[in-house]
Amino acid sequence: MELNILTVCYLLGAITFILGLKMLSNPATARRGNQIAATGMIVAILGTIFLYRDDDGNRLHNHGWIFGGILIGGVVGTLAAKKVKMTAMPEMVSMFNGMGGACAALISIVEFNRLIKHPSWTIYPPLSSLGPSAFEIHLPNGELLIILLGLMIGSISFAGSMIAWGKLNGTIKDFAFKGQHILNLFFLLLMFAGIAFLMTNIQRGFFLDIASTSIAAEVWVKLIFYGVLTFALLYGILFVMPIGGADMPVVISLLNSFTGVAAACGGFLYNNKVMLTGGILVGAAGTLLTILMCKAMNRSLANVLIGSFGGGAAAAAGKQQGGYKEIHISDAAVAMAYANKVMIVPGYGLAVAQAQHACHDLEKLLNERGVEVKYAIHPVAGRMPGHMNVLLAEADVSYEKLEEMDEANEEFPSTDVVLVLGANDVVNPAAKTDTSSPIYGMPILDVELAKTIIVNKRSMKPGYAGIENELFFRKKTSMLFGDAKKVLQDLIAEIKQL
Template sequence: MLSLIYLTGSVTFIVGLKMLSNPATARRGNAVAAAGMTLAILGTIFLYEHNGRHLRNYGWITAGLLIGGVIGFLSAKRVKMTAMPEMVSLFNGMGGACAALISVVEFNHMIRAFSGGVEIDHLQLLIVFAGLIIGAVSFAGSVIAWGKLNGNIKDITFGGQHIFNISLLAVMLILSVYVIAAQPPFTGILFALILLLSLVYGVFFVLPIGGADMPVVISLLNSFTGVAAACGGFLYNNPVMLTGGILVGSAGSILTILMCKAMNRSLKNVLIGSFGGTHGGGTAKEQGAYKEISNADMAVVLAYAHKVMIVPGYGLAVAQAQHACHELENLLEARGVEVRYAIHPVAGRMPGHMNVLLAEADVPYEKLLEMEQANGQFNTTDVVLVLGANDVVNPAAKKDPASPIYGMPILEVENARMVVVNKRSMKPGYAGIENDLFFQPKTSMLFGDAKHVLQQLVAEIAQI
């Protein structure tokens, strides 16, 4: 019966992940995978048997499930869409911590068994250390990422940081190989030291990362947690835990590679802990003046356009303006204007942030164009309305070799006939650099809170 439950749980994970690839079935896919996980947990609690003994301590298990379930439910219910990336990062860190704790518990069991004369399996010991290191790095790194996303932790770099990180990693691996190979003397002190070094490495791995690179880091740490969970599945010979960990690890790794391509960055730089760190920018240059456009004039421009492309960014999320944006879209389409959305793969603070934001406002998925599709349509677009996006539309990524984001693929909005950028002010974006787009002749600035501006545009267009 338990084998059948584990098989069912594994299948629901695979089916749920497949359904997540389409917005029309994503919510149902999430529910399917959650149902499989619930079934696997209940099956383990009530049916798992080892050496003729079932699990005990049902009171502690139930208390843990209730406390964790209530905290998770309330956190997910109350979180704002703008805070979703840091919540995802924090929850991912909890998964890494659990995987590391499994390794701690199993190592203690092995020490007791070894003291009783039982020979230790080298492969199992290797898996314990893999789960410990990867889980601890994921936990510490995710906590730092959470702090950086909510603004409490700043980017920190220092000379020789790469060498320091590589040295930490090398010491962890050497100590792990020594403990695995040496067995007697089987010491817990080295194990504790490896755990501490893993936590320190996780901190310094993420500390220098900044700018628009954070989505890649979240994806990479997510894959780490999946691999660490798979190690737990190996230790307990638990197929559903193994399957879930492998799915998360492989999906996170693939997404990390896709994000790196979208940012034109090297995965090698991610692994040595320098990804997206502070770059030495080029010399400051005179940009000239920018021009503003009023809400009334912008309303006329939109009302009489044939094709409008909207580029959502973090500013849209901060203002919670997705519903007002959808209302503007519906109003324009009622007047015969074609409206589409251009989605950069790393817009926002995590992969898919803009897709989730617009799906919350019931924007049809077919109207969301990926970067390559959108770039092919800008030259036939009358007006591009940029809502809070900055670095992902900065032409310096293509034209200025001295720019920190040089080489990053961008949404080529400057190819449209007219570009209007909505921002609160002229402050630079998340990458901390000025945007050349704002000073181009065909660009106009529309200052103000995105939600308030969109509501005003809707009111103005309705009167035309």
């Protein structure tokens, strides 16, 4: 009876995950979708705690520890999620993702230690007395493979997410060195070699040949297992380390799908269908999202995986540019106040300055004066896909005003003033013209089609990808230096006086 109820709990969980993801894909139902998925998760978790029985029919114990852990994680998680600023949202997601990956890896470590202690996993009796078939029947190879995969993927996801987190909040700088691809591949190879070694040797009982006692064999097996763990962590670190700027959204999305797969490994291990459903759903969806983002930047996933973006970028930055011209705040105000149509291109600078509300105020003010105002949103503007949308939504900017890249590009020719707020790489014409540029081939917002371009930046420093932007030196472009929020407030004050 109890187990049947648990089955229903898990079924409910799986349904809510699918339903939740589906509802998350529609603005009108998104929030409810998230809440439904959360409810399903609670049902699945409570069901597990109170109704789960293992294969031998034993209930779970250590309830105090379980609830203690949930309490600690719940309080810390809620506080962190409630307190985080909108600008720090991407790194928060990355952090939570890493926690999930670490959780999967820890499960693998415990289960591996259980597995090698299990009576059926006997490596010490002489082969001759048992015969090879005795091993083949008892040795749970699929289980071992799943444990190893969960360990590897979970650890990579954990280490990678932590690096991504550190890079996004600025504590870790881009770091690349010659031969890093080769080292990455080498670690990957070592991991697979370790897994293959454990798989074949535990299967056949080869340890008898190299180790005379069971203790030595066990030490060897453990050594290789923790070796795989170490290489996975190193790989996770090294693979995110050199990736910078425009690639960060891709990396977070990819690591997100990794953790999904790691969770699914747990589902296989415990024959747990809700874990499997949730994990694979996220794995598949995350992978698709990652590929879509790679496509938007005209790069292959393999290139990102082995890749380095930041490394090559510095070299391309060289070329000296001509002069740029500055525009005074009052001139900018006049240009915008008397325009027919203004397009705002938000970027990370807007997020950093927390200028979304000021931006919305400017939009309202211009609207009152009869100026049409729209926002042009590049798919990878900011530090995450949709980063700008979330930010502007926080300031109550309505959906209809947000134009996606293709729509926006059609509107630029009829636009009088484009106001670029802290965006850089996504409006860099080098992506179209300069084959040596690291962002070559990435579709950009063609702001140059508009009559006037006003670029707000804090300084002439290059953007996150570390490359110069020719746009700033073009005739139609004027620079408006300063913090985005301050500049917007000044603009509003000026326009009000007109």
